[in-house]
Amino acid sequence: IDWHDHSAGYEDILYHKGEGIARITINRPQVHNAFRPLTVQEMERALADARYDAGIGCVILTGAGGQAFCSGGDQSIRGRTGYQDDAGTEHLNVLDFQRQIRTCPKPVVAMVAGYAIGGGHVLHLVCDLTIAADNARFGQTGPAVGSFDGGYGASYMARIVGQKKAREIWFLCRQYDADQALEMGLVNCVVPLAELERETVRWCREMLQNSPTALRCLKAALNADCDGQAGLQELAGNSTLLFYMSEEAQEGRNAFMEKRRPDFNKFKRAP
Numbered sequence: 001i002d003w004h005d006h007s008a009g010y011e012d013i014l015y016h017k018g019e020g021i022a023r024i025t026i027n028r029p030q031v032h033n034a035f036r037p038l039t040v041q042e043m044e045r046a047l048a049d050a051r052y053d054a055g056i057g058c059v060i061l062t063g064a065g066g067q068a069f070c071s072g073g074d075q076s077i078r079g080r081t082g083y084q085d086d087a088g089t090e091h092l093n094v095l096d097f098q099r100q101i102r103t104c105p106k107p108v109v110a111m112v113a114g115y116a117i118g119g120g121h122v123l124h125l126v127c128d129l130t131i132a133a134d135n136a137r138f139g140q141t142g143p144a145v146g147s148f149d150g151g152y153g154a155s156y157m158a159r160i161v162g163q164k165k166a167r168e169i170w171f172l173c174r175q176y177d178a179d180q181a182l183e184m185g186l187v188n189c190v191v192p193l194a195e196l197e198r199e200t201v202r203w204c205r206e207m208l209q210n211s212p213t214a215l216r217c218l219k220a221a222l223n224a225d226c227d228g229q230a231g232l233q234e235l236a237g238n239s240t241l242l243f244y245m246s247e248e249a250q251e252g253r254n255a256f257m258e259k260r261r262p263d264f265n266k267f268k269r270a271p
């Protein structure tokens with residue numbers, strides 16, 4: 001793929017676009033792509049850009065170096081209440097980014113080589129699809145390092161792998177290889193490391209052939225099943241979007257603007 005570099009202005013990530021795909025790469029390989037607040041802020045900025053770029057149909061999230069997708073929060077800057085930025089303010093802003101991935105109306109695909117561990121594991125979990133290299137290793141470390149993710153990291157994980165397995169993953173802090181992850185339903189496929197990007201792009205291209213509105217509504221529908229009223233809001237927002245496109249809805253707006261009574265009688269009621 002002919003990637004165009006949009007990384008200027010970013011410090012902790014690389015950002016590329018090509019053929020309707022945006023690729024966000026965590027670029028801190030010296031710490032297995034652990035994130036600090038700045039890393040998360042930059043991923044948020046890039047994902048917002050990808051969302052609002054009408055030329056982009058899906059997003060790849062990955063890590064640089066081939067040895068790690070992401071190893072979670074950078075423990076060297078962990079303070080009393082979160083991860084410290086340069087001003088000393090402490091954040092758990094990765095939780096906002098998780099929600100941003102969920103509510104992005106375009107598919108977000110995790111492309112995982114090497115470690116997806118701790119908060120990095122939860123990041124791949126909340127992506128819509130995960131394509132794993134054969135060197136990928138998955139797991140949670142929270143209870144071993146004095147942390148946990150009781151949000152998507154717990155309940156959404158349990159929806160994917162089941163309650164017993166989710167408790168095993170969290171309570172024992174083991175690591176699982178790519179084949180074990182595939183067996184648990186944690187990833188969509190496993191390919192040799194050398195094939196990882198080619199295969200991920202192949203999945204993206206297939207999705208790009210399909211109706212973007214259908215994908216958008218399906219993502220919202222699948223989210224709604226897990227996300228309570230926020231999920232219903234997201235799904236309902238898509239209904240509003242589709243309704244705005246109809247003549248019936250436009251009649252309401254037009255009548256208001258033309259200061260007349262709307263004529264909804266001309267629209268047939270669907271059975």
Ligand code: 2NE
Nearest residue numbers: 031032034071072073074075076115118119141145147148
């Ligand atoms: C990922 C893992 C298992 C890899 O082990 P190994 O032995 O292959 O590599 P090593 O030597 O541990 O790591 C290489 C370098 O990366 C740093 C290491 O300290 C080491 O640095 P040097 O000794 O070469 O200077 N590094 C790796 N992960 C880091 C991290 N997360 N923060 C800072 N430096 C890191 C092994 O490295 C590992 O277990 N890493 C820690 C995983 C972890 O516990 N992550 C945090 C979980 S909590 C979390 O992410 C979280 C949350 O639970 C809730 C909200 C927000 C965040």
